[in-house]
Amino acid sequence: MKIEILGVGCSKCKQLTANAEAAVKELNIQAEIGKVTDIDKITEYGVMMTPALAVDDTVVSAGKVLSKDEIKKILSK
Amino acid sequence: MGNCMCQEAGVLIFPCSGGSDVGELSDRVARKMAKCGQARMFCLAGIGAHIQGMIESAKSANKIIAIDGCQILCSKKILEHAGFNPISFNLKEMGFEKGKTQITEEIIEKAADKISGGKSEEAISGNSGGCCGN
Numbered sequence: 001m002k003i004e005i006l007g008v009g010c011s012k013c014k015q016l017t018a019n020a021e022a023a024v025k026e027l028n029i030q031a032e033i034g035k036v037t038d039i040d041k042i043t044e045y046g047v048m049m050t051p052a053l054a055v056d057d058t059v060v061s062a063g064k065v066l067s068k069d070e071i072k073k074i075l076s077k
Numbered sequence: 078m079g080n081c082m083c084q085e086a087g088v089l090i091f092p093c094s095g096g097s098d099v100g101e102l103s104d105r106v107a108r109k110m111a112k113c114g115q116a117r118m119f120c121l122a123g124i125g126a127h128i129q130g131m132i133e134s135a136k137s138a139n140k141i142i143a144i145d146g147c148q149i150l151c152s153k154k155i156l157e158h159a160g161f162n163p164i165s166f167n168l169k170e171m172g173f174e175k176g177k178t179q180i181t182e183e184i185i186e187k188a189a190d191k192i193s194g195g196k197s198e199e200a201i202s203g204n205s206g207g208c209c210g211n
Contacts, residue, residue, distance in 0.1 A: 002133055008154045024170070047132025049137045050082040059130040063086050065136025 001031040001075070002057065006034070006042045007050035016051040016065050023071035031075070089138040090116035091152050091163065092145075097179040099146030099168050105180060106168075106188045107144055115143060115193065122197070125155045132159055140164060144192070147175050166192050 007013030017035065020039055024031045034066050036042055036054075045054060049063030053071070092112055106115040111118040114173065123131035143152040143163035151206035169175065170190045178184065 007083060010083050013095040027080065039082070046128035046132075046134070048119070048131060049086050052130065052133065059133045061136075062130060062133035063083075 001029060003031050003075075004036050004054040004057075005033070006045060006047050006052035006054060006059075006062075008039065008042075010036050010051075013051040016053060019046045019068045020053065020071050022068045023075060026068070027072055027075055028076045029039060029075065052059065054072050086117065086134070086138040087141045088116040089119040089135055090142045090144065091119055091121045091156060093143075093152040095146050095151065097175050098162050098180060099175045101180050102144075102168055102173060102178055102184065102188055103144040103146045103152070105185045106192065108186055109189050110192070112170065113189075121152055121155055122131075123127055124159050124161075127159070135161065142166065144168065146173070175207060 003024070005013055005017045006019060007016070013035070017033065020033055022067070024033065042050065042052070045052070045059050045060045047059060051060035051065060053060050053066060055074065090107045092107035092151040093100055100128060107116070107118050111117045117161040119135060124135060130192060141156060141161050143150075143156050143165045145152045145166065146168050148169050150165065150167060153163055156163045168188060171188060173184075173188060
Protein backbone atom coordinates (compact mmCIF):
# COMPACT_ATOMS: atom_id res chain seq x y z
CA MET A 1 0.00 0.00 0.00
CA LYS A 2 1.25 3.46 -0.87
CA ILE A 3 0.21 6.37 1.32
CA GLU A 4 1.05 9.92 0.37
CA ILE A 5 0.68 13.11 2.38
CA LEU A 6 0.15 16.05 0.06
CA GLY A 7 1.14 19.45 1.39
CA VAL A 8 4.00 21.88 1.41
CA GLY A 9 5.10 20.93 4.89
CA CYS A 10 3.26 23.09 7.38
CA SER A 11 2.22 21.93 10.85
CA LYS A 12 -1.06 20.47 9.55
CA CYS A 13 0.82 18.32 7.05
CA LYS A 14 3.15 17.14 9.77
CA GLN A 15 0.24 16.25 12.01
CA LEU A 16 -1.46 14.30 9.23
CA THR A 17 1.79 12.44 8.57
CA ALA A 18 2.08 11.55 12.24
CA ASN A 19 -1.52 10.36 12.33
CA ALA A 20 -1.02 8.25 9.20
CA GLU A 21 2.11 6.70 10.66
CA ALA A 22 0.26 5.89 13.88
CA ALA A 23 -2.65 4.39 11.95
CA VAL A 24 -0.33 2.16 9.92
CA LYS A 25 1.45 1.07 13.05
CA GLU A 26 -1.76 0.20 14.90
CA LEU A 27 -3.17 -1.70 11.95
CA ASN A 28 0.14 -3.49 11.61
CA ILE A 29 0.07 -3.27 7.83
CA GLN A 30 2.79 -2.85 5.28
CA ALA A 31 2.63 0.64 3.85
CA GLU A 32 5.03 3.08 2.36
CA ILE A 33 4.34 6.61 3.58
CA GLY A 34 5.63 9.38 1.34
CA LYS A 35 5.30 13.14 1.16
CA VAL A 36 4.39 15.20 -1.88
CA THR A 37 5.47 18.77 -1.29
CA ASP A 38 5.74 20.07 -4.83
CA ILE A 39 2.77 22.31 -5.60
CA ASP A 40 2.64 21.25 -9.24
CA LYS A 41 2.46 17.60 -8.25
CA ILE A 42 -0.18 18.37 -5.63
CA THR A 43 -2.35 20.14 -8.17
CA GLU A 44 -1.89 17.26 -10.62
CA TYR A 45 -3.91 15.27 -8.13
CA GLY A 46 -6.61 17.93 -8.35
CA VAL A 47 -6.02 18.87 -4.75
CA MET A 48 -6.81 22.50 -4.03
CA MET A 49 -6.84 22.30 -0.24
CA THR A 50 -4.10 20.72 1.79
CA PRO A 51 -3.18 18.70 3.67
CA ALA A 52 -4.46 15.83 1.58
CA LEU A 53 -4.12 12.10 1.86
CA ALA A 54 -3.78 9.75 -1.10
CA VAL A 55 -3.87 5.98 -0.87
CA ASP A 56 -2.53 4.04 -3.84
CA ASP A 57 -2.70 7.20 -5.98
CA THR A 58 -6.33 8.00 -5.08
CA VAL A 59 -7.06 11.11 -3.05
CA VAL A 60 -9.21 10.11 -0.10
CA SER A 61 -9.20 13.38 1.82
CA ALA A 62 -8.24 17.01 1.29
CA GLY A 63 -8.25 20.13 3.41
CA LYS A 64 -8.51 18.16 6.65
CA VAL A 65 -6.21 16.74 9.25
CA LEU A 66 -7.74 13.31 9.60
CA SER A 67 -7.37 11.69 12.96
CA LYS A 68 -5.55 8.40 13.41
CA ASP A 69 -8.89 6.61 13.78
CA GLU A 70 -10.31 8.20 10.63
CA ILE A 71 -7.25 7.07 8.69
CA LYS A 72 -7.53 3.60 10.15
CA LYS A 73 -11.09 3.37 8.86
CA ILE A 74 -9.99 4.41 5.37
CA LEU A 75 -7.09 1.99 5.31
CA SER A 76 -9.24 -0.87 6.53
CA LYS A 77 -11.68 -0.62 3.62
CA MET B 78 5.62 28.37 3.17
CA GLY B 79 4.24 31.20 1.03
CA ASN B 80 2.46 28.72 -1.20
CA CYS B 81 0.76 26.89 1.64
CA MET B 82 -2.65 25.65 0.53
CA CYS B 83 -3.88 24.71 3.97
CA GLN B 84 -6.00 27.77 4.67
CA GLU B 85 -9.62 27.05 5.50
CA ALA B 86 -11.74 26.36 2.40
CA GLY B 87 -14.58 28.56 3.66
CA VAL B 88 -17.37 29.16 1.16
CA LEU B 89 -16.83 27.72 -2.31
CA ILE B 90 -18.71 29.10 -5.29
CA PHE B 91 -19.42 27.18 -8.48
CA PRO B 92 -20.87 29.13 -11.41
CA CYS B 93 -22.23 27.18 -14.37
CA SER B 94 -20.07 29.37 -16.67
CA GLY B 95 -22.25 28.23 -19.54
CA GLY B 96 -22.06 29.35 -23.15
CA SER B 97 -24.95 31.81 -23.04
CA ASP B 98 -25.05 35.37 -21.80
CA VAL B 99 -26.45 34.30 -18.45
CA GLY B 100 -23.78 31.60 -18.26
CA GLU B 101 -21.17 34.30 -18.66
CA LEU B 102 -22.97 36.37 -16.07
CA SER B 103 -22.82 33.52 -13.56
CA ASP B 104 -19.08 33.31 -14.09
CA ARG B 105 -18.48 37.04 -13.83
CA VAL B 106 -20.61 37.29 -10.67
CA ALA B 107 -18.71 34.41 -9.08
CA ARG B 108 -15.38 36.02 -9.92
CA LYS B 109 -16.57 39.30 -8.47
CA MET B 110 -17.66 37.63 -5.26
CA ALA B 111 -14.33 35.80 -5.07
CA LYS B 112 -12.42 39.02 -5.67
CA CYS B 113 -14.40 40.67 -2.92
CA GLY B 114 -13.56 37.88 -0.49
CA GLN B 115 -17.14 36.68 -0.13
CA ALA B 116 -16.38 33.21 -1.44
CA ARG B 117 -13.69 31.21 -3.09
CA MET B 118 -14.21 30.30 -6.72
CA PHE B 119 -13.82 26.66 -7.57
CA CYS B 120 -13.79 24.50 -10.70
CA LEU B 121 -17.14 23.00 -11.59
CA ALA B 122 -15.48 21.16 -14.49
CA GLY B 123 -13.23 19.32 -12.06
CA ILE B 124 -16.25 18.16 -10.09
CA GLY B 125 -18.03 17.11 -13.28
CA ALA B 126 -14.94 15.19 -14.36
CA HIS B 127 -14.91 13.37 -11.03
CA ILE B 128 -11.39 14.52 -10.24
CA GLN B 129 -11.13 12.93 -6.84
CA GLY B 130 -8.74 15.52 -5.47
CA MET B 131 -11.15 18.31 -6.35
CA ILE B 132 -14.13 16.49 -4.90
CA GLU B 133 -12.27 15.84 -1.67
CA SER B 134 -11.09 19.46 -1.60
CA ALA B 135 -14.68 20.67 -2.01
CA LYS B 136 -15.78 18.45 0.86
CA SER B 137 -13.68 20.58 3.17
CA ALA B 138 -15.80 23.67 2.41
CA ASN B 139 -18.04 25.16 5.06
CA LYS B 140 -20.66 25.96 2.44
CA ILE B 141 -21.07 25.44 -1.28
CA ILE B 142 -22.87 27.87 -3.56
CA ALA B 143 -24.07 27.05 -7.08
CA ILE B 144 -24.85 29.91 -9.45
CA ASP B 145 -26.78 28.93 -12.55
CA GLY B 146 -27.70 31.13 -15.47
CA CYS B 147 -30.92 29.36 -16.32
CA GLN B 148 -33.49 26.89 -15.08
CA ILE B 149 -31.58 23.85 -16.31
CA LEU B 150 -29.47 24.29 -13.17
CA CYS B 151 -26.39 22.45 -14.46
CA SER B 152 -24.13 23.63 -11.67
CA LYS B 153 -26.55 22.59 -8.95
CA LYS B 154 -27.10 19.21 -10.61
CA ILE B 155 -23.40 18.50 -11.14
CA LEU B 156 -22.74 19.25 -7.50
CA GLU B 157 -25.65 17.08 -6.40
CA HIS B 158 -24.38 14.21 -8.55
CA ALA B 159 -21.10 14.48 -6.71
CA GLY B 160 -22.92 14.23 -3.39
CA PHE B 161 -23.03 17.89 -2.40
CA ASN B 162 -26.04 19.88 -1.30
CA PRO B 163 -25.34 23.38 -2.62
CA ILE B 164 -27.12 26.62 -1.84
CA SER B 165 -28.54 27.29 -5.28
CA PHE B 166 -29.03 30.58 -7.11
CA ASN B 167 -30.75 30.79 -10.49
CA LEU B 168 -30.13 34.03 -12.34
CA LYS B 169 -33.35 33.57 -14.33
CA GLU B 170 -35.33 33.77 -11.11
CA MET B 171 -33.57 37.07 -10.48
CA GLY B 172 -34.86 38.48 -13.74
CA PHE B 173 -31.88 37.78 -16.01
CA GLU B 174 -33.21 36.22 -19.19
CA LYS B 175 -31.16 33.97 -21.42
CA GLY B 176 -30.46 35.71 -24.74
CA LYS B 177 -31.57 39.07 -23.42
CA THR B 178 -28.92 39.89 -20.85
CA GLN B 179 -26.12 42.26 -21.66
CA ILE B 180 -22.97 41.68 -19.69
CA THR B 181 -21.95 45.01 -18.28
CA GLU B 182 -20.32 45.97 -15.01
CA GLU B 183 -23.66 47.37 -13.90
CA ILE B 184 -25.46 44.09 -14.59
CA ILE B 185 -22.73 42.08 -12.85
CA GLU B 186 -23.01 44.36 -9.84
CA LYS B 187 -26.78 44.04 -9.85
CA ALA B 188 -26.65 40.24 -9.96
CA ALA B 189 -24.00 40.12 -7.23
CA ASP B 190 -26.13 42.40 -5.07
CA LYS B 191 -29.14 40.15 -5.55
CA ILE B 192 -27.12 37.14 -4.47
CA SER B 193 -25.52 38.98 -1.57
CA GLY B 194 -28.87 40.29 -0.46
CA GLY B 195 -30.57 36.94 -0.68
CA LYS B 196 -29.69 33.53 0.59
CA SER B 197 -26.01 34.33 0.33
CA GLU B 198 -26.18 36.42 3.49
CA GLU B 199 -26.65 33.11 5.18
CA ALA B 200 -24.32 31.42 2.73
CA ILE B 201 -21.40 33.72 3.23
CA SER B 202 -21.78 34.20 6.95
CA GLY B 203 -18.66 33.11 8.68
CA ASN B 204 -16.55 34.02 5.72
CA SER B 205 -14.30 36.99 6.14
CA GLY B 206 -14.88 40.21 4.30
CA GLY B 207 -17.77 41.72 2.43
CA CYS B 208 -18.00 43.06 -1.04
CA CYS B 209 -15.22 45.43 -1.93
CA GLY B 210 -17.62 47.59 -3.88
CA ASN B 211 -15.69 47.58 -7.12
